Amino acid sequence: xxxxxxxxxxxxxxxxxxxxxxxxxxxxxxxxxxxxxxxxxxxxxxxxxxxxxxxxxxxxxxxxxxxxxxxxxxxxxxxxxxxxxxxxxxxxxxxxxxxxxxxxxxxxxxxxxxxxxxxxxxxxxxxxxxxxxxxxxxxxxxxxxxxxxxxxxxxxxxxxxxxxxxxxxxxxxxxxxxxxxxxxxxxxxxxxxxxxxxxxxxxxxxxxxxxxxxxxxxxxxxxxxxxxxxxxxxxxxxxxxxxxxxxxxxxxxxxxxxxxxxxxxxxxxxxxxxxxxxxxxxxxxxxxxxxxxxxxxxxxxxxxxxxxxxxxxxxxxxxxxxxxxxxxxxxxxxxxxxxxxxxxxxxxxxxxxxxxxxxxxxxxxxxxxxxxxxxxxxxxxxxxxxxxxxxxxxxxxxxxxxxxxxxxxxxxxxxxxxxxxxxxxxxxxxxxxxxxxxxxxxxxxxxxxxxxxxxxxxxxxxxxxxxxxxxxxxxxxxxxxxxxxxxxxxxxxxxxxxxxxxxxxxxxxx
Numbered sequence: 001x002x003x004x005x006x007x008x009x010x011x012x013x014x015x016x017x018x019x020x021x022x023x024x025x026x027x028x029x030x031x032x033x034x035x036x037x038x039x040x041x042x043x044x045x046x047x048x049x050x051x052x053x054x055x056x057x058x059x060x061x062x063x064x065x066x067x068x069x070x071x072x073x074x075x076x077x078x079x080x081x082x083x084x085x086x087x088x089x090x091x092x093x094x095x096x097x098x099x100x101x102x103x104x105x106x107x108x109x110x111x112x113x114x115x116x117x118x119x120x121x122x123x124x125x126x127x128x129x130x131x132x133x134x135x136x137x138x139x140x141x142x143x144x145x146x147x148x149x150x151x152x153x154x155x156x157x158x159x160x161x162x163x164x165x166x167x168x169x170x171x172x173x174x175x176x177x178x179x180x181x182x183x184x185x186x187x188x189x190x191x192x193x194x195x196x197x198x199x200x201x202x203x204x205x206x207x208x209x210x211x212x213x214x215x216x217x218x219x220x221x222x223x224x225x226x227x228x229x230x231x232x233x234x235x236x237x238x239x240x241x242x243x244x245x246x247x248x249x250x251x252x253x254x255x256x257x258x259x260x261x262x263x264x265x266x267x268x269x270x271x272x273x274x275x276x277x278x279x280x281x282x283x284x285x286x287x288x289x290x291x292x293x294x295x296x297x298x299x300x301x302x303x304x305x306x307x308x309x310x311x312x313x314x315x316x317x318x319x320x321x322x323x324x325x326x327x328x329x330x331x332x333x334x335x336x337x338x339x340x341x342x343x344x345x346x347x348x349x350x351x352x353x354x355x356x357x358x359x360x361x362x363x364x365x366x367x368x369x370x371x372x373x374x375x376x377x378x379x380x381x382x383x384x385x386x387x388x389x390x391x392x393x394x395x396x397x398x399x400x401x402x403x404x405x406x407x408x409x410x411x412x413x414x415x416x417x418x419x420x421x422x423x424x425x426x427x428x429x430x431x432x433x434x435x436x437x438x439x440x441x442x443x444x445x446x447x448x449x450x451x452x453x454x455x456x457x458x459x460x461x462x463x464x465x466x467x468x469x470x471x472x473x474x475x476x477x478x479x480x481x482x483x484x485x486x487x488x489x490x491x492x493x494x495x496x497x498x499x500x501x502x503x504x505x506x507x508x509x510x
Contacts, residue, residue: 002025002028006027009033016059017035017038020040020043021042024047026047028048038060039060042065046072049070050072057078060103061084067091074099075095077096079100082103082106083105086128091113092113093114100121100122101122104128105128106128112136113135123144130154131154132152134156141164144165146168147168150171152174153175164186165185166188167187171189171191173195174194174220188209197232199240200213203244203246210252211251214255215239242261244270245265252273254273255275256276257279258279259279260281261305264306265333265334271343282302284300285317286300301360304334306328306337338357341357385398386496391503392500392503392507403465410482411453414478415461445479464482
């Protein structure tokens with residue numbers, strides 16, 4: 001037992017150094033010490049701070065089952081041999097800033113009660129963190145993983161930060177964390193991210209080979225080594241992608257993840273993004289909401305998180321506002337994102353789901369103030385009549401309304417008072433008779449409008465309108481008003497029927 005503060009700063013240990021089972025009651029300072037052979041700190045208890053900054057471990061360093069009650073500092077420490085920290089308990093902060101692990105590093109089942117910082121460290125061998133738990137955050141920013149093939153499974157109750165880290169070989173990362181940050185992280189080979197609970201930020205990540213991000217459906221670990229996820233209880237275990245901005249998505253595959261809050265503007269080759277399993281997007285608000293001064297019921301469809309931000313900024317209720325510190329993207333920037341996602345779904349032969357992104361693309365074009373007014377007016381008409389050829393119910397409502405209006409016009413003004421009878425006129429000259437048969441001009445109905453609302457006139461009008469829907473002439477004698485009304489119905493009503501059929505086809509197309 002070392003009862004007071006212990007200082008071995010700059011000490012040189014030429015042979016094996018054995019401290020196994022020792023107890024350091026005060027601070028333990030080993031700064032700049034040199035261990036020429038193995039250093040054994042197995043099962044050592046550090047009651048206060050332990051300083052191992054700039055220490056050189058030429059042989060193996062064994063800290064397995066050690067207990068650090070205070071902070072543990074291994075900044076700029078060099079581990080030339082194997083570094084063993086399995087089942088080590090770090091009750092205070094643990095710092096391995098710019099530490100160098102030339103051989104294997106084993107932190108399996110280690111417990112970090114405070115923040116663990118590995119910023120700028122280098123792992124030349126394996127880095128075993130299987131079963132490790134972080135009660136707060138874990139910082140691996142700027143870390144170089146040269147040959148690490150497996151990282152985790154581990155649990156982190158707050159943020160697992162891999163920003164700026166570099167992976168030089170194929171790697172599988174398994175983690176249960178509240179936040180998983182990979183800003184400017186570089187993968188020089190294939191990578192698989194199997195995550196739970198995490199909000200994943202891949203902003204400006206450098207991906208040169210296939211990268212797969214998926215939600216692990218069950219808890220990590222097995223009967224021999226289970227990962228403690230109790231600190232994340234109550235959270236949705238589905239991984240959520242929060243940003244792909246600045247990422248080349250040509251090599252990215254997402255499986256069973258939540259994209260409802262994902263920022264996609266600025267993503268390259270988004271049309272080559274692969275979506276597998278159940279990937280969810282944000283939905284349009286349900287029920288009645290206020291849009292300006294008018295109550296509005298939004299069409300149900302998949303939407304981008306950025307559309308939510310833009311609509312919330314324009315005063316529409318029910319949409320999710322943009323996070324603090326970010327500005328909503330204008331419709332001109334969102335239309336290409338919708339277009340590329342639509343192409344991604346179409347290339348995967350999933351045209352029914354691609355329809356939602358086509359709808360979003362057309363919406364953004366319709367609201368783009370930089371487009372010509374005539375184009376926006378045409379898009380508005382297309383939207384109002386059939387929801388851009390995607391809403392059969394809207395087209396059918398307009399069709400039924402047009403047919404009802406046509407029937408009413410025919411009943412009141414289009415059908416003549418009586419069916420005109422043919423009139424034959426002629427003259428007799430000698431033994432020759434010349435006859436001419438003319439159709440009488442239809443007589444407009446007269447009298448009160450109520451008197452024209454008869455079942456006979458209604459049946460005849462309905463037959464005329466039904467024929468007009470399928471481009472057929474009714475063959476009826478009509479008044480001038482009726483003739484022009486029939487011509488207009490034969491132009492507009494088949495078009496509405498065609499839009500309805502197109503919408504149905506888009507939803508059932510294989």
